Amino acid sequence: MNGEPIVVGYNDTKHSREALAWAAREADRRDAPLTVLFAADYPGMTLGYGPGLLEPAPDALEAAEEVTAKGVAAAHAIQPGIRVNGVTTVTSPANALIDATDHARLLVIGTRGLSSVLGALLGSVAFTVAGRAACPVIVIKKSAGTRPIGPGHRVVVGTDGSSPAARAVTFAADFAAQTSAELEVITCTGQDTSGAADAQLLRGGARSIADRAEASLRETHPALPVVMMVADGAAEQKLIDASADAGLLVVGSRGRGAFRGLLLGSVSHAVIHGAPCPVGVIGGWP
Structure with a gap:
């Protein structure tokens, strides 16, 4: 290394x-x-x-x-x-x-920040590379890279309990610890649960994922200031909203796999397009 x-x-x-x-x-x-x-x-x-x-x-x-x-x-x-x-x-x-x-x-x-439609249909370099890279990728859009990571500009990471998301949390925690930044970990239910028959199950599942991530961080980064957030709704918009004043937003992707080169994934694709800060994409490589 x-x-x-x-x-x-x-x-x-x-x-x-x-x-x-x-x-x-x-x-x-x-x-x-x-x-x-x-x-x-x-x-x-x-x-x-x-x-x-x-x-x-x-x-x-x-x-x-x-x-x-x-x-x-x-x-x-x-x-x-x-x-x-x-x-x-x-x-x-x-x-x-x-x-x-x-x-x-x-x-x-x-x-350059192509529209999500162009990015999906034409396949910009950023989207293509982030979905197939064998190491962490940082995507800088427009003037987003001028915002310093550190006190006042936290690191935000989304987790859904998957292996790529766990890698993303570890990467984000390391980055936050090294730059004296606060870490915010966001877990989402994936849909609006108001009135949903399985609302309690969805919220309980999201809380369980958040609890496991928090317990892991307490072991690996005990001195790191961490804010846990469990949000109702789709992850894409919650992460983009949270990144408004962040120094870095980190997400996991499917990465390389049996169908190498498929689309990056809706959440990763959306935050690269919409987040106003640098976006870190962490794949699911072996």
């Missing part, structure tokens, strides 16, 4: 520069190396397909490497003391970022 880098996707756009700044600060905080990754895949970049590989067009790779070098220089300017490495590859951004997570401790990516 100590030698594994934080990887940030970079292409010199505004949202990737914001992701770069967040990643550089996090690399400094963790004393971790930072890899600036630019996946060059645009018209004129390649001559066509070789034996399983894309062949760069003349001078195209050199131009792409200049973009990477710009990202490396920017990272050094933000945090002069960090170790930064640049990587340029000729492939789709999603594939390059997903492959990079096999040997990363954290992946940071920016997103």
Whole structure:
């Protein structure tokens, strides 16, 4: 783990520069190396397909490497003391970022904030990568990364008792403890239970999940200030509402599995689209 880098996707756009700044600060905080990754895949970049590989067009790779070098220089300017490495590859951004997570401790990516419909139908890089990554992913949307995590800007995490959610709670608790932030853990019934015949059962199930999460946190993070919230209704909106003044919102996803590459999951997808703060997505990898 100590030698594994934080990887940030970079292409010199505004949202990737914001992701770069967040990643550089996090690399400094963790004393971790930072890899600036630019996946060059645009018209004129390649001559066509070789034996399983894309062949760069003349001078195209050199131009792409200049973009990477710009990202490396920017990272050094933000945090002069960090170790930064640049990587340029000729492939789709999603594939390059997903492959990079096999040997990363954290992946940071920016997103333009496409509408939920476009995100679902077209498959933005952020949604695709977050659903298939082999390490935690932090998604920075618009100017959300400028809000510091710490006192006054807590870490929020949702849990439904599943294995990915348990990983999300652990990741969120570690992050909160390391940044002196309060942790808020939210468990939802999943639907409006007012008038529902099984309302008591739904509320009892949510409370049981919350109680188990709280007991686990008392063992692993006894000094961490934790607020437990059991909410009635769908998780998506409750988490987005709770993130209004948060420094980080963390959710679990199905991650890699037998049907690798399926949709990220409705809750994770919704909070990436709607949350005003950085979103951490924790998969269910082995």
